[in-house]
Amino acid sequence: MSGAMKPENKRSDYLRQVLRRETHSARSGAAIVAAILVAAGALYCLLEMTLGATGQDPWLLHPLDAAQRAAGLPGATPTPLLGAAGVLLALLGLIFLCNGLLPGRRARHIIVHPRVAIVVDDEVVASALAKRARMAAGVTREQVMVTVSARTVQVNIRPTSGRRLSEEHIKSAVEDELAAMALEPTPTVQIKLAESGVIGV
Amino acid sequence: MNGTPRGLNRLLLTLLGLVMVVTGVGAVVLATTPPAARWWQAWAGAQLDWLVDYADRTRLLLTSESWIWFAGAAFFLIVVIVMITWIANQGKGRASTLHSYEGNADDDGASGAIRLSCAVAEQALKSALLERSDVVGVSVTSYDFRRQTALKVRVLPRPGVAPHKIAAEISELVAALDELLGLEVPVLLSIGSGARSRFTKAERVR
Numbered sequence: 001m002s003g004a005m006k007p008e009n010k011r012s013d014y015l016r017q018v019l020r021r022e023t024h025s026a027r028s029g030a031a032i033v034a035a036i037l038v039a040a041g042a043l044y045c046l047l048e049m050t051l052g053a054t055g056q057d058p059w060l061l062h063p064l065d066a067a068q069r070a071a072g073l074p075g076a077t078p079t080p081l082l083g084a085a086g087v088l089l090a091l092l093g094l095i096f097l098c099n100g101l102l103p104g105r106r107a108r109h110i111i112v113h114p115r116v117a118i119v120v121d122d123e124v125v126a127s128a129l130a131k132r133a134r135m136a137a138g139v140t141r142e143q144v145m146v147t148v149s150a151r152t153v154q155v156n157i158r159p160t161s162g163r164r165l166s167e168e169h170i171k172s173a174v175e176d177e178l179a180a181m182a183l184e185p186t187p188t189v190q191i192k193l194a195e196s197g198v199i200g201v
Numbered sequence: 202m203n204g205t206p207r208g209l210n211r212l213l214l215t216l217l218g219l220v221m222v223v224t225g226v227g228a229v230v231l232a233t234t235p236p237a238a239r240w241w242q243a244w245a246g247a248q249l250d251w252l253v254d255y256a257d258r259t260r261l262l263l264t265s266e267s268w269i270w271f272a273g274a275a276f277f278l279i280v281v282i283v284m285i286t287w288i289a290n291q292g293k294g295r296a297s298t299l300h301s302y303e304g305n306a307d308d309d310g311a312s313g314a315i316r317l318s319c320a321v322a323e324q325a326l327k328s329a330l331l332e333r334s335d336v337v338g339v340s341v342t343s344y345d346f347r348r349q350t351a352l353k354v355r356v357l358p359r360p361g362v363a364p365h366k367i368a369a370e371i372s373e374l375v376a377a378l379d380e381l382l383g384l385e386v387p388v389l390l391s392i393g394s395g396a397r398s399r400f401t402k403a404e405r406v407r
Contacts, residue, residue, distance in 0.1 A: 011385075011387065014347065014349065014351075014387055015387060015389075017346075017347065018202050018346065018351065018387065018389050019389075021202055021207070022202060022389060022391065026203075026205040026207050026210065026291075027207065027210040027211060027214060028205055028210065028291040028292060030210075030214055031210040031213065031214060031287065031288075031291060032288050032291060034213065034214055034217050035284040035285075035287045035288045036284075036288070038217065038280065038284050039280070039281050039284035039285065042277040042280040042281045042284065043277070043281055045273070045277045046274055046277035046278055046281065049270050049271075049273040049274035049277060050270075050274045052266065052270040052273075053264065053266055053267075053268075053270035053271045053273075053274055054264060054266070055264050055265065055266045063270060063273065064252070064253065064256065067249055067252060068249060070245065071241075071242065071245035071246055071248070071249040072242060072245075072246075073228070073231050073238070073241065073242075073245075074231050074232050074238050077232075079232045079233070080232075082228055082229075082231065082232035083228070083229050083232040083233060085225075085228060086224075086225045086226065086227070086228030086229035086230075086231075086232065087225065087229060088225070089221050089222075089224055089225030089228065090221065090222050090224075090225025090226050090229070091225070092221055092225075093217070093218045093219070093220070093221025093222035093223075093224070093225055094218065094222055095218070096214045096215075096217050096218035096221065097214070097215060097218025097219060097221075097222060098218070099211075099214050099218070100210075100211045100212070100213075100214035100215030100216075100217075100218055101211070101215055111364065111365060111368050113368065113372060115372055115375060115376070115385075115388070116368075116371070116372045116375055116388045116389070116390050117387070117388065117389045117390065118368045118372075118389075118390045118391075118392070119389070119390070119391050119392070120364040120368075120392045120393075121391075121392065121393040121394055123393070123394045123399075124358060124362075124364050124392050124393060124394050125364060127360040127361050127362075127394070128361060128362060128363045128364060130361070131360075131361035131403070141403075177363070180363070180365055181363070181364060181365040182365065
């Protein structure tokens with residue numbers, strides 16, 4: 001690596017890290033929920049432990065009694081109740097586990113730029129493409145629906161009755177707009193014209 | 202781009218999830234299969250006997266209760282403190298100083314320091330962006346990320362505005378800001394939509 005290249009590379013590395021963070025979820029929400037749950041449980045245990053340690057009457061259950069009950073499971077607990085509690089706990093745990101392990105991509109695309117790190121919400125891309133498709137097709141706002149996902153753009157158009165629409169023309173207009181945006185990853189365009197038309201929307 | 206501890210979030214969430222799944226599945230197994238329940242009662246009963254015995258042998262003179270309850274209380278106190286710190290660490294990392302420079306002999310010999318507040322860059326960008334009619338909301342904040350101060354520009358355009366045109370115009374603003382400040386601050390531009398931009402009218406003439 002030559003000396004003159006270095007600051008440029010350093011900046012693009014930095015921007016790449018920023019972009020990676022912006023396109024993936026930080027899991028703050030799940031983290032806060034988990035922390036509150038654990039803290040509430042720990043506070044209760046703290047209370048019972050302190051009461052036990054100072055020889056006071058327990059609030060609900062002395063820690064030793066609690067341990068006894070846990071060791072005696074299933075004991076007198078009705079099977080459906082214990083089973084349902086277990087399933088519920090496992091499902092909640094599964095939610096946290098998925099939050100911890102899945103990549104958590106957010107619905108955003110990157111616009112490549114040498115100086116500025118740019119991310120665009122998919123919703124903004126969709127509304128810009130919808131406007132372009134609407135102009136190309138000559139229909140009203142309500143007749144166009146665009147969904148944008150990481151790798152596909154789907155344009156659904158409901159034509160006005162009695163007017164034939166050219167799918168090719170709309171597709172090339174939307175693709176032009178998409179090419180001008182230079183998104184990363186680049187989505188492919190699918191146009192769907194509805195079979196039946198509408199009047200007066 | 203803030204200092205949220207993402208790795209820690211994922212690690213703790215995974216751990217908690219694993220513990221909850223294992224406990225839940227264990228409870229279901231206990232409830233449904235009698236051999237597993239018998240094994241559990243034998244194993245846990247032995248542990249419990251040891252615990253009762255130990256609690257009896259370690260009674261303190263002062264309270265005539267075992268010290269292990271104190272130890273348990275201390276442990277749970279630590280857990281509560283860790284959880285509160287964990288919550289407090291979400292979304293931190295806002296910066297206040299954009300650039301600081303100490304005068305030295307190599308430069309011009311003048312002693313003294315320059316400190317540029319983040320508000321300089323934030324307000325310069327914000328006032329330039331608020332003049333635009335195709336943008337309904339702008340917020341500019343600065344964060345310390347990887348030992349460097351970076352600006353985050355969040356714009357909420359009206360529906361139908363082409364994002365690449367906004368991006369191109371804002372990068373021109375950023376270039377102007379570079380000239381103004383004499384240094385290149387890393388900039389993140391986030392183009393999004395909020396409730397406010399979703400329900401405003403699209404511009405028909407521009």
